[in-house]
Amino acid sequence: MTSPAHIAMFSIAAHGHVNPSLEVIRELVARGHRVTYAIPPAFAEKVAETGAEPKQWTSTLPGPEADPETWGTTLLDNVEPFLDDAIQALPQLVEAYEGDEPDLILHDIASYPARVLGHRWGVPVVSLSPCMVAWEGYEKEVGEPMWEEPLKTERGRAYYARFHAWLEENGITMHPDPFAGRPARSLVLIPKALQPHADRVDETVYTFVGACQGDRTAEGEWRRPEGAEKVVLVSLGSAFTKQPAFYRECVEAFAGLPGWHLVLQIGRHVDPAELGDVPGNVEVRSWVPQLAVLQQADLFVTHAGAGGSQEGLATATPMIAVPQAADQFVNADMLEGLGVARRLPTEEATAEALRTAALALVDDPEVAGRLEEIRTRMAREGGTRRAADLIEAELAAARA
Numbered sequence: 001m002t003s004p005a006h007i008a009m010f011s012i013a014a015h016g017h018v019n020p021s022l023e024v025i026r027e028l029v030a031r032g033h034r035v036t037y038a039i040p041p042a043f044a045e046k047v048a049e050t051g052a053e054p055k056q057w058t059s060t061l062p063g064p065e066a067d068p069e070t071w072g073t074t075l076l077d078n079v080e081p082f083l084d085d086a087i088q089a090l091p092q093l094v095e096a097y098e099g100d101e102p103d104l105i106l107h108d109i110a111s112y113p114a115r116v117l118g119h120r121w122g123v124p125v126v127s128l129s130p131c132m133v134a135w136e137g138y139e140k141e142v143g144e145p146m147w148e149e150p151l152k153t154e155r156g157r158a159y160y161a162r163f164h165a166w167l168e169e170n171g172i173t174m175h176p177d178p179f180a181g182r183p184a185r186s187l188v189l190i191p192k193a194l195q196p197h198a199d200r201v202d203e204t205v206y207t208f209v210g211a212c213q214g215d216r217t218a219e220g221e222w223r224r225p226e227g228a229e230k231v232v233l234v235s236l237g238s239a240f241t242k243q244p245a246f247y248r249e250c251v252e253a254f255a256g257l258p259g260w261h262l263v264l265q266i267g268r269h270v271d272p273a274e275l276g277d278v279p280g281n282v283e284v285r286s287w288v289p290q291l292a293v294l295q296q297a298d299l300f301v302t303h304a305g306a307g308g309s310q311e312g313l314a315t316a317t318p319m320i321a322v323p324q325a326a327d328q329f330v331n332a333d334m335l336e337g338l339g340v341a342r343r344l345p346t347e348e349a350t351a352e353a354l355r356t357a358a359l360a361l362v363d364d365p366e367v368a369g370r371l372e373e374i375r376t377r378m379a380r381e382g383g384t385r386r387a388a389d390l391i392e393a394e395l396a397a398a399r400a
Helices: 015-030 041-048 075-096 112-121 138-147 154-169 176-181 244-255 290-294 306-314 328-337 351-362 365-380 383-399
Strands: 006-010 034-039 053-056 104-108 125-129 186-188 206-208 230-235 260-265 282-285 299-302 319-321 341-343
Touching: 006 015, 006 112, 015 034, 015 041, 015 104, 015 125, 015 306, 015 383, 034 041, 041 053, 053 075, 075 112, 075 154, 104 112, 104 383, 112 125, 112 176, 125 383, 138 176, 154 176, 186 383, 230 244, 230 290, 244 260, 244 282, 244 351, 290 306, 299 306, 299 351, 306 319, 306 328, 306 365, 319 328, 319 351, 328 341, 341 351
Parallel strands: 006 034, 006 104, 034 053, 104 125, 125 186, 186 206, 230 260, 230 299, 260 282, 299 319, 319 341
Antiparallel strands: none
């Protein structure tokens, strides 16, 4: 057994970045380790429930309830706020950990200061990736084409110059791209089935431990209504939920199907009145206990975020993927390629298209068979306990 250590986790205030790590943190605390978790105040209570000690810091990123339009539309709009936030967060984190340096660092992919602090303190650093990771050839196939146009602009070049300068100030000579995207060690908190080009991922660096899902009863319960022959959950996650026109199409698609019950999560940025008249077999919520619903659902209409995608797979629920941003487009392609989902662009997700896809998926024995096979493979990946074992192995190696 590994002797108790101080393990520090670093993340940002976003559901899709914090939630995947929580069960791993809870398991490490249960094994007797002291775990601190550097997080903005919005998630301090959620972190404390795991038994970890929140180390609070002030972030400049849009908060978890921010309007998705706050993030802008271009690549630079999306990446600049993370660098700005990292630069201003580092002094706060240095102060928070002064005299209390950890034995090992865990960090979300968006926490750039964690790798800087690992370099400064000379301790092992392990990335906990909540989504897909880079494969051999990723930079040439994805990174370079994505950055080709932004790097022709003064703004794009200034972003990289600022990133380089910040790293050099902190004694790191690495280029920003591998610094952000090529960790020395990473535990991947998604099933291997969701990873593009999984056969080209370096498994000496990346270990797929799969979904780390624990007891979610604290999030609330949900009961399938009596008489509901089919249940469909529609959820676009927690960030990109401002889609009233899409929700109206969903109501039209499923409200008229005999025996169907629709659970429609609309988020905080849509007024239920925008949906018009909603019949009795449609349940409109700003938030739902997603896993509890999926355990009883027959279909999941999802934005294909990493968390939702693997919850759909873990509960063997057929999916209609309507991606909104970031890695969701790749996840949607992966789900469709696995033969367990249909992908629909938002603008093509009409009531008729949704209904057609739904009826093709829910009673298809081949889809059901593929979902059961994937669920079995996922269970073998080890989840929370394997993640904690691997973290303890990193601790042991560092102490040897």
